[in-house]
Amino acid sequence: MGDARRYHALPSPFPMKRGGALHGARVAYETWGRLNDARDNAVLILTGLSPSAHAASSADDPSPGWWEAMIGPGKPIDTDRWYVVCVNSLGSDKGSTGPASIDPATGQPYRLRFPALSLEDVANAAWSLAHEGLGIGRLACLIGCSMGGMSALAYLLQHPGSAGAHISVNTAPQAQPFAIAIRSLQREAIRLDPQWDHGNYDIPARPGGKYPEAGMSIARKLGVITYRSAMEWKGRFARIRLDSEHRDDEPFGYEFEVERYLQAHAQRFVRSFDPNCYLYLSRASDWFDVAGYGDGDVHAGLRRIQLERALVLGAGTDILFPLEQQEQIAQGLRAGGAEVDFIAMDSPQGHDAFLVDIAHYGPAIGAFMATLAGRNEPR
Numbered sequence: 431m432g433d434a435r436r437y438h439a440l441p442s443p444f445p446m447k448r449g450g451a452l453h454g455a456r457v458a459y460e461t462w463g464r465l466n467d468a469r470d471n472a473v474l475i476l477t478g479l480s481p482s483a484h485a486a487s488s489a490d491d492p493s494p495g496w497w498e499a500m501i502g503p504g505k506p507i508d509t510d511r512w513y514v515v516c517v518n519s520l521g522s523d524k525g526s527t528g529p530a531s532i533d534p535a536t537g538q539p540y541r542l543r544f545p546a547l548s549l550e551d552v553a554n555a556a557w558s559l560a561h562e563g564l565g566i567g568r569l570a571c572l573i574g575c576s577m578g579g580m581s582a583l584a585y586l587l588q589h590p591g592s593a594g595a596h597i598s599v600n601t602a603p604q605a606q607p608f609a610i611a612i613r614s615l616q617r618e619a620i621r622l623d624p625q626w627d628h629g630n631y632d633i634p635a636r637p638g639g640k641y642p643e644a645g646m647s648i649a650r651k652l653g654v655i656t657y658r659s660a661m662e663w664k665g666r667f668a669r670i671r672l673d674s675e676h677r678d679d680e681p682f683g684y685e686f687e688v689e690r691y692l693q694a695h696a697q698r699f700v701r702s703f704d705p706n707c708y709l710y711l712s713r714a715s716d717w718f719d720v721a722g723y724g725d726g727d728v729h730a731g732l733r734r735i736q737l738e739r740a741l742v743l744g745a746g747t748d749i750l751f752p753l754e755q756q757e758q759i760a761q762g763l764r765a766g767g768a769e770v771d772f773i774a775m776d777s778p779q780g781h782d783a784f785l786v787d788i789a790h791y792g793p794a795i796g797a798f799m800a801t802l803a804g805r806n807e808p809r
Contacts, residue, residue: 469565480522482525496785528704556585569593569594572585576781579602582596583718587734598759606755623643627640641701671685728762744774
């Protein structure tokens with residue numbers, strides 16, 4: 431299998447919002463389609479906490495991407511028309527510089543010596559890629575999903591006029607107490623695992639080595655529970671019990687099918703994402719607050735964003751980023767002068783609906799992108 435991943439070297443030093451700077455840092459990204467001569471058909475996608483830049487398959491990497499059904503020729507984000515770029519977040523471990531990367535000053539992984547990370551830093555790294563790396567003066571559209579939606583708001587606030595349109599997907603202008611509480615428990619599960627050892631586990635992970643597998647497993651299970659809705663959990667699993675041969679002999683072992691599902695999901699994740707990167711990005715999500723751009727008022731902060739068009743999508747069953755927060759984004763962008771479409775999706779899948787309910791999200795995003803194309807026909 432090929433590798434479509436490319437890299438953009440960030441300016442060195444790269445200053446961080448909360449102090450410190452990175453030297454020799456980079457972000458990983460992938461592209462689909464072709465940038466036209468006018469350089470006005472670029473679409474930049476910012477991701478949630480854990481995805482890589484591999485949002486869709488390509489000739490260089492034919493493996494399915496995390497938004498495979500959404501991106502490609504003739505798909506809602508049509509790569510015959512748009513030049514699509516997906517960037518891996520600064521602070522991640524999917525090719526971009528983060529806590530698991532080598533610190534050039536020491537020759538060892540940064541670990542907890544990595545500077546405090548904010549979503550403003552994630553946004554500025556993505557802006558550097560688009561503006562300085564790819565020479566795109568103004569994006570046709572900036573798309574942000576989940577945590578990436580918050581990063582997108584930071585991008586628009588810090589770089590006025592950098593995008594003509596924006597698609598906000600299942601996100602929020604600030605973390606609410608429930609989301610903060612869940613992420614706090616996830617971080618605590620990792621930190622309390624003795625194998626975490628203040629960030630000094632084996633990097634890279636190796637069989638039999640020191641690694642906070644139990645903490646990462648609990649953190650992932652907590653996340654998965656909140657990514658879906660109670661309605662979907664009931665519909666998929668009800669109170670189905672495991673067959674006797676699939677039950678643990680241990681006291682208080684797994685008895686229900688939903689427990690086995692969570693365990694299997696966690697096992698696929700625990701060693702595929704670096705624990706320190708998880709901690710840094712999780713905390714950055716809690717810290718982000720649009721109100722900081724509006725003298726303590728979220729609406730005033732959102733009103734500062736200057737766009738021509740915006741599409742704001744949310745799911746009524748999303749408990750992590752409740753629908754009223756998407757409404758708040760739509761109202762704020764509208765107050766700033768944008769023409770805004772707000773759609774509340776009737777999706778039972780909760781926060782992760784944008785990844786799985788393509789039957790609803792696809793047409794909404796496709797129709798919005800088609801209206802942009804009518805105003806901005808690539809050459």
